[in-house]
Amino acid sequence: MSMPAYTNEELMASVMARLLRGLRHVAVGALSPLPATAALLAGALDPSLRVTILGARAHQCFTDGGRELFDCAAQGRIDAFFLSGVQIDGNANINLVGLGDYAHPVRRFPGSFGSAYLYHLIPKVILFRQEHTPRIFVPKVDFISAAGTSPAHEYRPGGPRHLVTGRAEFAFAEGRFQLVSVHGDETVASVRAATGFDFLSPETVPMTSAPSAAELVALRGYARTQVQEIYPAFAAHAFGG
Amino acid sequence: MSMPAYTNEELMASVMARLLRGLRHVAVGALSPLPATAALLAGALDPSLRVTILGARAHQCFTDGGRELFDCAAQGRIDAFFLSGVQIDGNANINLVGLGDYAHPVRRFPGSFGSAYLYHLIPKVILFRQEHTPRIFVPKVDFISAAGTSPAHEYRPGGPRHLVTGRAEFAFAEGRFQLVSVHGDETVASVRAATGFDFLSPETVPMTSAPSAAELVALRGYARTQVQEIYPAFAAHAFGG
Amino acid sequence: MSTFFADIEAFVATIPDGAKLAIPPDYSGVALAATRALVRRNIRGLHLIAVPQAGLQADVLIGAGCVATLEAAGINLGEYGLAPRFTAAVLAGSIVMRDATCPAIHAGLQAAEKGIPFLPLRGILGSDLLRVRPDWRVIDNPFGINDPIVLIPAIRPDIALFHARVADRHGNVWVGVRRELMLMAHASAKTYVTVETVQTDNLLADPALAAGTIPALYIDAIQHAPGGMRPLGFEDETAHYASLANYASLAQTDAGFMDWLRTWLA
C-alpha cells in the first residue's frame, strides 16, 4: 500500500463534484466545508454551474432574507444540495437532533435546520459523512429529522440520490442504497462491516476514481483559496499537495 | 342664503379629518384626493398622527413592495382608511365593479382594488362620496365588492364606521346608517330624498360644523400644498380662499 | 442566467402567444417599449396578470386585440379615469375579466414564490368576488373554531415583464423599494426586464444597492431600452400625467384609439 497522493477529503470532494456535472445550480448549507469544497471544485471545472454557499458573501446572491434559499428551492431553481446526519439509516432517513428517546435524550445535537424541507424539494440531494462507522450508519435512526423516502402520492420532487462517505460511494434508488465504488483499499466486505444497515452490491465493485490531475489543480488552487476564507480550520488539514 | 366661506370639499375634508382624532395611523389609497386632503389636515392639526398616502412619495414609508399596506393593515398597524363606491347600499356594501349583471354588465368600473380586504381589517373605515344621489346610494348594490357587515362568527376586526357625503354625515353601527348631521341648507327630508336606502334619524339633526378658522388655515396652507403635488386637477378646484 | 438582447424585437420574440404575463402598475416600472414591440409583432391571446392593478399598458394591449384574459384588482388611467379599451372590451364580452382584490394577487404570487399551492387571506368573505372567482376557496381555519377563511391559489406567471432603472453586466437588476417586481420575478417561470442603463459594476457588491437588487438567478432576458416607459414618465410625473391625459381623451372611441396606436407604433 502506497501513500495516496490525495487526502480522503480531496477524494470525497472530487466524487461529490462529479455528481454535480451538467447541473445549473448547486447550493451548500452553512457549516458544510466538504460540500463547499466539492461545489467550488465543480464550479471551477464548469463555469456554467452556479454555486451558492450560505454564509459566504462571495458565493451568495440572495437579497430576500433567510427565507430565500427555501423559496428558491421550492421554485425549482436549485438542482442539488448536500445533507449529512449524526445517524443515517438504510432508508436514507437522517437524524440531526439526538440519540435515545426524544423526551429524554442521551445525546443532543444542534437540530434539523432546513433538512426536513430541502430533502423533499431539491431534486438531487447528496448525503455525505466522512466517518463511516456503524454508529453513524444505523439500521434505524433514533429521530427522523428528514425522511429518506415518501409514499408515492406525496408531493416530493426531491430526495436522496447519492451517499458519499470516507470509505465509499453509494447510489440511492427505489428506497435502497447500492454500493457504487469503494475508496482505496476498501472492499465490499470492509464497507459492509462498517455499515449498520444492509445495502445492495455486486460481489465486487470498482475502486473510486482518484482525483484527476485537473481536479487536484482546481482543488488545491481555486477551491482551497475560497474555502480558506469560510472554513480556515477545515482548509488547514483537508488539502494535500 | 349666503355664499359659504368654504367649498363642499373643504367641509367634507374637515368632517373626515375630525373622525381621525386620537388615532395613531391613517392610510389613504391611491386616487383618493378628498381622503388625502382630510388625512393631511388631520396630520397638520395633530403631528402625532402618522399619515400614509399611497402613490405619494413624501407620505409613504413602505419598503416591502405592494403587499406591505395589506400586511400592515392585517397586523393592526393602521387605524383608519377611506373607501368609496359607484354604489353604496344601506348595509354599507360597496360596489366598485359594475352595474347590471356581472356577466353582462351595462356599465363597467375599474374594479374592487383592496376594498374586499381592507374593509374587514381596518378598525375605522370611513366611507365617502361627494355625489349624494339615489343612483349612488341604492337599496342594494349590483355587485358587492366589499361587504358592509359580516356574521358574528367571522374574523372581522374592521369595518365601516362613518359615511361622509356632499350632503351629510352618517354613523354606521349595528348594520344601519344613522344620520349625524346635515351640511348647510340640507334637511333630514332633503337627505332622505337623495338617498335610495332607509336610515335612522331623529326628526331634526344638527347642521354639520363648518370648518374652523384653524382648519381652514391648515386646509388652504399645508394640505393644499401637499395635495397639489399628488392631485393637481383636484387641488385646482377643491380649495376656496 | 440572464441573456442580454441587442434589440427589442429579438427580446420580445421569445414571448409566445397565450403567455401568462405578469405586469406592474403604471406607477411602477412598466415596459412600454417592449409592449410596443409585442403589439407590432401582433402577439395574441395574452393572459395578463396585473400586480395588482393595470393601466395604460393593459388598455393598449386590450385595444390592440392582444389580450384574451385580464386578471386584476382594478384597471384605470389614474386621475384620468376609466381605461376605455378595457371598458369597451368587457361590455362587448371580447375579453375574460378575472376580478380580484389587490392583496389576493400579492398572496397568489407569494404562494408561487414559496412553491406552495395556496395562501390563506383574511377579509373577502361576503364579497361577490368569491362568487365570480370559484378558484378561490373558503375553508374552516384548522387552527380555529367556526372561523371561515379564504384560500387564494398560487399565481405562477409564465413571464414577468417590467422596466427598471439599471442592470449590471452580470444580469442583476436594481428595483429599489419596488419589491413587487422582485416578488413577480421570484414567482414567475421567467423574467424579462428592460432597463434605462446597464452598468459594469456588480450591483450585489455594493451593500446599499444589493438590498434592492433582483439577482441574475431570476432574470432571463435583459434589454437596454432607455426611455422604455415612454410615453409614460419614468420618475418624471409631468410627462407621465400628460401622456395619460392625451391617451384618455383619444381612446374613448375605437377610431380615436386606432389613431393613437398608429402614431405610437410608427
Add this chain to the structure above:
Amino acid sequence: MSTFFADIEAFVATIPDGAKLAIPPDYSGVALAATRALVRRNIRGLHLIAVPQAGLQADVLIGAGCVATLEAAGINLGEYGLAPRFTAAVLAGSIVMRDATCPAIHAGLQAAEKGIPFLPLRGILGSDLLRVRPDWRVIDNPFGINDPIVLIPAIRPDIALFHARVADRHGNVWVGVRRELMLMAHASAKTYVTVETVQTDNLLADPALAAGTIPALYIDAIQHAPGGMRPLGFEDETAHYASLANYASLAQTDAGFMDWLRTWLA
C-alpha cells in the same frame, strides 16, 4: 413611533420576564450588549424564537438561567461545535425545546406578518418533527387530490430584538439584505434595536438606502450601542471566530461558563 433610549439598562427594562423574544442567528445582527443587560437584570422565563437558528446569544441566556423555552431549527457555535449550555439544559430537562426546521420559522413569521393564522409548507412529511410539534397540522391540500400538506401556525413574537448598522433620527433602521430582520419586525408586536450609529439624514430619503430600511412604523425602541455585538464581530470575522472559539472551550462546564459569564458581565 420609535423611542430613543439613553442607556441600555433603560432600553431592556421594558422587556418583561416571560417575553416571547425573536432573535437572529450569530451571523446576522445579534444584540449582545442588550443581552448582557438582560442577564444583568436577571430576566427570567424567556421564550426565545431563533430566526431560524441560534448561537452564542441563546446559549448564554440558557446558561444564565433566563430561558424557559427555545424554539429553533438548530443551535450551535458555528465551526466551534455544539452549544454547550443548551446541550446541558436539554439533557437536564431544564428548558423546553421546540424543534423546528428553518423554513417553518420563516413561514410562521410570514403568517404573522400577513395577519393570517397559518401558512402551508411543502416537505416535512415523514419527519419526526411532526410528532414533536403537534401544533403543526397536516391537511389534504384543498386544491389537490390526496395531497397532504403541512400547515405552520403563525409565530407572533412579543418583541424582536437585534443589532443593526444604523438608525436615523426619525427611527428608521437600515438592515440591507438582512431581510429576515425586517420580517421579524413586521411579525412582532414590538421591535427593539441596538445600532452602531445614529444618523441625522432620513434613510428613506435615499432611494438606495430606503430599499434596505425598516420604517420607524415598526420600530419601538432604539439604543445607540456601538460594538453592540461584542464579543462577536460585526462585519469582522476574525474577532467573531475568536470569541466563539473562546466561549466554546470555556462553556463546556458549568464552572467554566460561570467564569466566562462573570468576566462578560463585569
